[in-house]
Amino acid sequence: MKAQIFRGVNNLSYEEIPVPTLEADEVLVQVRVVGLCQSDIKKIRYPLYEPPRIFGHETAGIITAVGDKVKKWEVGQRVAVMHHIPCMRCAYCMNDNFSMCDTYKNIVTTAGFTPSGGGFAEYVKVPGHIVENGGLIPIPDDITFEEASFVEPTNCCLKAVKKAEIAPGKTVLITGAGPIGLMFIMLVKYFGGKAISTDLLPSRIQKAMEVGAEAAMxxxxxxxxxxIQELTNGLGVDVTLLAVPSEKAFFQALDCTRKGGKILFFAEFPDELEIPINPNILYRREIDLMGSYSSSYRLQSLAADIVFNRRIDVKALISNSYSLENLSAAVEQAVTPSEDTYKILIYP
Structure with missing residues (x-):
């Protein structure tokens, strides 16, 4: 099969490799579409992981083989693939910190080499733990593979929305109107909140309004x-979601978030960046700082419901499609987006 192998920083190699072999409790999925995620881009462009690896994790496809012990799944079923599932028994899982679980981090779907997602390949192997514990989600007949590939990123955004306690009547500032920022706007609106968006590109400011923002600047x-003070009766927003790794955006969030409000870090900042802050700002204004990383097992069914019942329009986020062979060009477009670049999908 063909796969894009990470051979080093900014070095993707389109190669022929063996199709993964299955253990008795595993499933093989033919990848029909995989979303290009910002986390994939960071892994490709920075020295975060030792090569060789095959990345890609927002995967939807068709089951093409099942191990002898697999009973719940059959060849030909259309599935969205969750690339990791927590153990549900460790101290982290017992406190709903699923993304901190060692099993969640280390038992991962793979197309070969060190398991790293594996979606940037023609076939991906799903380990038994993931098969048995809800990591395969059946795709309804009327839902496209493209739509189904959004179940995982929707889960990640839902986790942040729930953690920030976004509810009817809440006003939310979302910094950045890329694909994640736009999804946040849709989810805030779905849960009854009012979204205010910021970005640098005029086209994205306009797109934010099109998908449901109350204001975009x-x-x-x-x-x-x-x-923003004028839009919030002089209070400031209840919540700010940082969807871009910008120091300036953080300080804007401090200025724009009301006393007693919340600021949530969703985008991953460069490791070398340190942000100086006077702790009395947090103390006197009772600002909650929090982070939200990856997905939540507890929200998996809700994420699937939102995508499969089209409660938000994920198709409106798709801007470009690339063949797997041209993954490097897709990464380059994502890093230096044009006026109309949003979500990029890859087709093995």
Whole structure:
């Protein structure tokens, strides 16, 4: 089969490799479409992992083989693939910190080499633990593979929305109107909140309004804080979701979030970045700082429901499609987006 192998920083190699062999409790999925995620891009462009690896984890496809002990799944079924599932028994899982679980981190879908997602290949192997514990999600007949590939990123965004306690009547500032920021706008609206968006690109500011933002502004606007105060009766927003790894965006969030509000870090910042902050700002204004990383097993059914029942329009987020052979070009477009670049899908 063909696969894009990470051979080093900014070095993807389109190669022929063996189709993964199955153990008795495993399933083989033919990848029909896989989303290109910002986390994939970071892994490709920075020295975070030792090569060789095959990345890609927002996967949807067709089961083409099952191990002898697999009873619940059959060849030909269309499935969305969750690339990791927690153990549900460790101290982290017992506190709903599923993404900190060692099993969640280490038992991962693979197309070969060190398991790393494996979606950037023609076939991906799903380990028995994931097969048995809800990591395969049947795709309804009326849902496309493209839509189904959004179940995993929807879960990740849902986790942040739930953690920030976004509910009807809440006003939420979302920094960045890329594919994740736009999904946040849709989810905030779905849960009854009001979204305010910022970005640097005029097209993305317009797109934010199209998908449901109450207001969208240029992040460089010197009057941004004043305008947000005017939109919130002088209070500031209840919650800010940082969907871009920007120090300036964080300080804007401090200025724009009300006393007693929340600021949630969703985008991953560079490791070398340190942000100085006077702790009395948090103390006196009772600002909650929090982070949200990866997905939540507890929200998996809700994520599937939202995508499969089209409660948000994930198709509106798709801007480009690339063959697997041209993955490097897709990464380059994502890093230097054009006016109309949003979610990029890859087709093995």
């Amino acid at each position: 240029d992040a460089r606007d010197r009057n941004l804080t004043t305008k």
